[in-house]
Amino acid sequence: MTDAAPKERLLAERRGRIVAAARRLAEDEGWEAVTTRRLADAIEYSQxxxxxxFPQGKSEIVTAVALAGFAEMEAALTDSGSVAxxxxxxxxxxxVTTYLDFADRHRATYEAMFLLPVTVPFASxxxxxVLRATFEVIAETLRALPAEAPPSSDPETTAEVLWAAVHGLVALQHAGRMPPERRAQRVDELVRLFTA
Amino acid sequence: MTDAAPKERLLAERRGRIVAAARRLAEDEGWEAVTTRRLADAIEYSQxxxxxxFPQGKSEIVTAVALAGFAEMEAALTDSGSVAxxxxxxxxxxxVTTYLDFADRHRATYEAMFLLPVTVPFASxxxxxVLRATFEVIAETLRALPAEAPPSSDPETTAEVLWAAVHGLVALQHAGRMPPERRAQRVDELVRLFTA
DNA sequence: TCGATGATCTAGCAGTGCTAGGAATGTAGC
DNA sequence: GCTACATTCCTAGCACTGCTAGATCATCGA
Structure with a gap:
């Protein structure tokens, strides 16, 4: 692989440091602590x-964090399904467990992926x-349902509903709207519903 | 019922106008358009x-919108379950349909109820x-499952998972992350999973 | 009528995202 | 090696945000 020109490599490196700084600040202190002044301080340049x-401003930085998060989540979900x-x-x-763990360990990144308004179109x-790929992992797991699984005319729709349920658990648990001590029971029930 | 003193009634009325103005602005233009300057203009007083x-500031106004939303959603859900x-x-x-309709017709209010950080404790x-009452309607519907319904040791947990799934549909659909044309199929699949 | 109290306003603070114009630096050509 | 031009970065400031201190106005009771 050829190296980029030194100047272009330095620019790409600095862009990566901006995204990493945004993610770190968000994970440590929440997205409300992520300001353009603090990001500039973090990379030791001015605003x-x-x-x-990022000519489209701060929301484009958040989008970059989200896209990196999708890539990591897709990799984690793919690994989780590969047990022979x-x-x-x-x-x-x-x-389900891998998805919930990822969302728990990267709360702010997950928030950028799904909760903050992200400027990237989705179903278009x-x-x-990377966005389609993440959903595809979920759909593929359900397409692999054995014949005795509950009939569903459309594994695509079942995948969407499973995704909604898992996402809903993340959002409501993170927002403190579900008792934490029943977390394992909710996972058990969810798996039972989709595989009984 | 005795009337409040005129002064107290005028204060309560003005408080209600602030909450109504916040909700209307949010529903029309999104929460980012709801500023304390515009709310002050709307009620024709200064900031x-x-x-x-609302001594705790703007977040307390958002909380008030959320609590009003919970009350309305609880009433709608209670009505939906009352068909003999x-x-x-x-x-x-x-x-499920009532929940999704409410969330669609009151997007910004729903956002305040679940997505914006609300300062009210939940499971405590x-x-x-009104927060417990809304969840209770969902749990009650599932407690009424006939004996041949899928066994679940705990209708409470099933109610939590149903709520998560419906909430997830709302959040992902509102965020434009699911194809709108398959909305009815997702509802069908969700109902099938919880009643098959 | 006056003083005390309550209600409301003005003006401003500290912070936000963002940008215009100037300064500093780098590069190419002569 | 110097000059002119291009590029990069900085300073300073804008318009806006949530919020509040102190001043002003209104009301009420003695």
């Missing part, structure tokens, strides 16, 4: 330099591949 | 008057009764 990399010889029940459980031709 | 009613002689399938479907002794 206008941020706008050189696992029962289907075990594979759905691994998917412009949708970045 | 500090807002802080007389309906099959259980029909009652779960009515609950301080939780306002």
């Amino acid at each position: 206008p330099v941020l706008y050189g990399h 010889d696992a029962s289907h029940d075990a594979r759905v459980r691994a998917l 031709a412009d949708t970045p591949a | 500090p008057v807002l802080y007389g009613h 002689d309906a099959s259980h399938d029909a009652r779960v479907r009515a609950l 002794a301080d939780t306002p009764a």
Whole structure:
């Protein structure tokens, strides 16, 4: 692989440091602590330099954090489904558990991925591949349902409903709207509903 | 019922106008358009008057919108479950459909209820009764499951998972992350999973 | 009628995202 | 090596945000 020109490599590196700084600040202190002044301090340049990399401003930085998060979540979900010889029940459980763990360990990143308004179109031709890929992992796990699983005319729709349920658990648990001590029971019930 | 003193009634009325103005602005233009300057203009007083009613500032106004929303949603959900002689399938479907309709018709209010950080504790002794009441309607519908419904050791947990799934549909659909044309299929699949 | 109290306003603070114009630095050509 | 031009970065400031201190106005009771 050829190296980029030194100047372009330095620019790309600095862009990466901006995104990393945004993510770190958000994970440590919440998105409300992520300001353009603090990001500029973190990379030791002035504010206008941020706008050189992200002409659409702060929301474009948040989008970059979200896209990186989708890539990591897709990798984690793909790994979770790759255990050979696992029962289907075990594979759905691994998917759900991996998703919830990722969202818990990267709360602010997850928030950027789903909760903050992100400027990237989703169900359209412009949708970045990494967004489709993440959903595809969920759909693929359900397509692999054995024949005795509950009939569903459309595994795509079942995948959407499973995704909604898991996402809903994340959002309501993070918002403190569900008792934390029943978390494992909710996972058990969710897996039971989708595999019984 | 005795009337409040005229002064106290005028204060309560003005407080209600602040909350109504916040909700209307949010529903029309989004929460980012709801500023303390615009709320003050809407009630034709200066900004500090807002802080007389809401000493904890703007987030307390958002909380007030959220609590009003919970009360309305609880009433709507209670009505949806009150159809006599309906099959259980029909009652779960009515609950899900009513919930989704409410969230669609009051997007900004729903956002305040679940998405914006609200300062009210949830699963604790301080939780306002209206929050518990809303969840209770969902739990009650599932407690009424006939004996041949899928066994669940704990209808409470099933209610939490149903709520998570419906909430997830709202959040992902509002965020434009699910194809709108398959909305009815997702509702069908959700109802099937919880009543099959 | 006057003083005390309550209600409301004005003006401003500290912070936000963002940008215009100037300064500093780098590069190319002569 | 110097000059002119291009690029990069900085300073300073704008318009806006949530919020509040102190001043002003209105009301009420003695």
